[in-house]
Amino acid sequence: MDNTYIPVQMKVENILIEDPAKTLRTFDLSFINSEDKERFKYMPGQFCEFSILGRGESPFGIASSPTEQDFLRFTVNRTGLVTNEIHYLQKGDEVGIRGPLGNWYPVEKFKGENVVIVGGGFAFTTLRSLLIYLLEHRKDYGEITVIYGARNPDLFIYKDEIAEWEKRDDLNLHLTIDKEVDGWNKMVGFVPTVVKELAPKAEKTWCVVCGPPIMIKYTLPVLVELKFPNDRIYTSLERKMKCGIGKCGRCNIGSKYVCIDGPVFSLEQLNTISEAF
Ligand code: FES
Incomplete structure (x- = not known):
């Protein structure tokens, strides 16, 4: 249409x-x-x-x-x-x-290189889309690492698929919850802390971050600290939108509209349009 x-x-x-x-x-x-x-x-x-x-x-x-x-x-x-x-x-x-x-994650640029996907809570939606896409074109990409955090184990979405992804040896999947709960034997800690701890290598690697604004805010500086260049860090800012087509004016960040200029932005782009990042 x-x-x-x-x-x-x-x-x-x-x-x-x-x-x-x-x-x-x-x-x-x-x-x-x-x-x-x-x-x-x-x-x-x-x-x-x-x-x-x-x-x-x-x-x-x-x-x-x-x-x-x-x-x-x-x-x-x-x-x-x-x-x-x-x-x-x-x-x-x-x-x-x-x-x-809106626009999309630049999967063409990722070809032949590693991809780190960092997600939080129910914002894993477009990251699921990206991950399935990369896995369907597995030969085209290097190492794929996923760091996915939720407040507690109940709040991960796509649990059946996560169980399948955990079995794959061509995918590094790290799950983390905010606080220790009985029966949880994976990582514990907020996403930015876990990213810092795991320290995925930045060389020939692209990173995509999507989650609650607070998670994005604290994860981006960690990636910069890990030496990911600003033009290799992407995030999606779909949170402020209403009309989706540049008419209602609700979604602006600096001089840009999230709905038509984004929702996907590199950190390099965000740094030029807003001091919030
Ligand atoms: S959502 Fe209405 S202008 Fe972007």
């Missing part, structure tokens, strides 16, 4: 409840019209506006990878009116999707 104002109609194919408190649900959607499916080309890091007729819309990063052609995946944290309505959706319900919107 070329007109970004008009949503394409999609059907809820599957719903997965990600956490015991049921605040995180993952929705797999299928295209109702085959022409829409043909036209909808996206890359890891892009987002869509997810709408329910008469109930409003909200932006979410695409959690599926373009290599997964049968569905589009979104994981939704229940935080307000629209996300509450989305949580009421049942299998078979119809929804609208506007997109794909």
Whole structure:
């Protein structure tokens, strides 16, 4: 669909409840019209506006990878009116999707080199898209390291897939939780501290960071300290968006709009547009 104002109609194919408190649900959607499916080309890091007729819309990063052609995946944290309505959706319900919107992680630049993915909490959505994409093109990339943190073990999303990723010998996966809990035998500590401790090598390596703003804020300086060049550190700032197409003015950072200039920015770019980084 070329007109970004008009949503394409999609059907809820599957719903997965990600956490015991049921605040995180993952929705797999299928295209109702085959022409829409043909036209909808996206890359890891892009987002869509997810709408329910008469109930409003909200932006979410695409959690599926373009290599997964049968569905589009979104994981939704229940935080307000629209996300509450989305949580009421049942299998078979119809929804609208506007997109794909924004830019994407520069996977072409990553080719032949190492990639470190650093994620926090339920913001692992577009990082899942990126990771699946890299694993589907495994030969094109060097070492892949994932550092993924959550407040507690219940709050990791995609737990079944994490279990599968842990078995792979072509992926270094490090999971961490904020504070010790019974039965947890992996890492404990906040993501920036764990990144510092693991100290992934910066040489010929690209790093992608996505998570809560506070995690991003404290992780970026650690990566700089580890000698990652600013133009090899990428982050996604999808948090402030509303309309997704440069109209509402809600998402500006300095002179840029997150929705149309991002949501993916290198630290080099962020340093030029805002003193916040
Ligand atoms: S989300 Fe409206 S201008 Fe960016």
